[in-house]
Amino acid sequence: MEPEDLEKRVASVAEAHRAIRGIVGRYVVGNHELVDLVVIGVLTGGHVLIDGVPGTAKTTISKIIARSIGYEFSRVQGAVDVQPADIVGIRIYDDEKHEFVLQKGPIFANFVMIDEINRLTPKTQSAFIEAMAERQATIDGLTYPLGDSYFVIATQNTQEFEGTFPLIEAQRDRFNYSMTLYHLDRENEIEILRRDRDGHLDWDEFGGRLRPVVTTDEIRAMGHAIQEVYVDDAVLRYIRDIVVASRSHGDIRLGTSTRGSLALLRGAKARAAIDGRTYAIPDDVKTMARPVLGHRLILEREAEFGRISVAQVIGDILETVEVA
Numbered sequence: 001m002e003p004e005d006l007e008k009r010v011a012s013v014a015e016a017h018r019a020i021r022g023i024v025g026r027y028v029v030g031n032h033e034l035v036d037l038v039v040i041g042v043l044t045g046g047h048v049l050i051d052g053v054p055g056t057a058k059t060t061i062s063k064i065i066a067r068s069i070g071y072e073f074s075r076v077q078g079a080v081d082v083q084p085a086d087i088v089g090i091r092i093y094d095d096e097k098h099e100f101v102l103q104k105g106p107i108f109a110n111f112v113m114i115d116e117i118n119r120l121t122p123k124t125q126s127a128f129i130e131a132m133a134e135r136q137a138t139i140d141g142l143t144y145p146l147g148d149s150y151f152v153i154a155t156q157n158t159q160e161f162e163g164t165f166p167l168i169e170a171q172r173d174r175f176n177y178s179m180t181l182y183h184l185d186r187e188n189e190i191e192i193l194r195r196d197r198d199g200h201l202d203w204d205e206f207g208g209r210l211r212p213v214v215t216t217d218e219i220r221a222m223g224h225a226i227q228e229v230y231v232d233d234a235v236l237r238y239i240r241d242i243v244v245a246s247r248s249h250g251d252i253r254l255g256t257s258t259r260g261s262l263a264l265l266r267g268a269k270a271r272a273a274i275d276g277r278t279y280a281i282p283d284d285v286k287t288m289a290r291p292v293l294g295h296r297l298i299l300e301r302e303a304e305f306g307r308i309s310v311a312q313v314i315g316d317i318l319e320t321v322e323v324a
Helices: 005-026 034-045 058-068 084-088 127-134 186-195 204-210 216-227 235-248 258-274 281-291 301-305 312-320
Strands: 047-052 072-076 089-094 099-104 113-114 135-138 142-145 152-154 175-181 252-256
Touching: 005 034, 005 058, 005 204, 005 216, 005 258, 034 047, 034 175, 034 216, 034 258, 058 072, 058 113, 058 152, 058 204, 084 089, 084 127, 089 135, 099 135, 099 216, 127 135, 127 152, 127 258, 175 258, 175 281, 216 258, 235 252, 235 258, 235 281, 235 312, 258 281, 281 312
Parallel strands: 047 152, 047 175, 072 113, 113 152
Antiparallel strands: 089 099, 135 142
């Protein structure tokens, strides 16, 4: 790809990102980092896991972004009685056609939100692994494609333990990025109250006016442009050293996988593109390190007993590892 052509295509990525941010900001207060992460996830084909208490606009942001990019949105509410068939669908016999036909589940949308995923049993959680990894679903021995434009965002409230099932490592590793959401600060909280007082939080009115600002084909083209973002060998070594450090850190029992290493590279390239750059820099890697590593690291028990957090360990790694 010619440099001028790449610059133009990367500029379209940055422009789309600004447009989506602007649309979300008309209804949602704050949460800019979540918007950025979801956009990066969509553009790189990487799924997103969100830890956070209820009422932090996760579902609303997801619905707005899905409509803004022309994706079909579906939502699964986690509960212990949800079965895999409730998610992937079932094949039923059609008396008129005299054959079995597929009754698709919500997993066949291309923007799927799993709310409180840790309330699903491990068996039901596993229904998402094939979809997230292979973009396909197997039902009664038959495999059905989900399409290449496929994105999953899942939420969990890690402050609640009753009736929950922690995600298995294989499932957590399928998520490219993660972040933790907290309640709004004082200024943003009062802004929410003002908007509600002035009648600006009517979802039916706002949602009814939402129209896509980019098409699915344009999103796919932007993803190809991100793949062309230049990454110098020095930045590649920086990514490698961060990942290797996560595997040898004294407070970490299980470090980042190679899948995490690739997610860090792709995330850094996407971060560069939404900033309008055709090349990635070490700061892009630093910005994406926490979303990529946060849900993949398992600390030693001694570290947990000492109240050392994953965020602290990641911070220590970023302070220690230098660009070669």
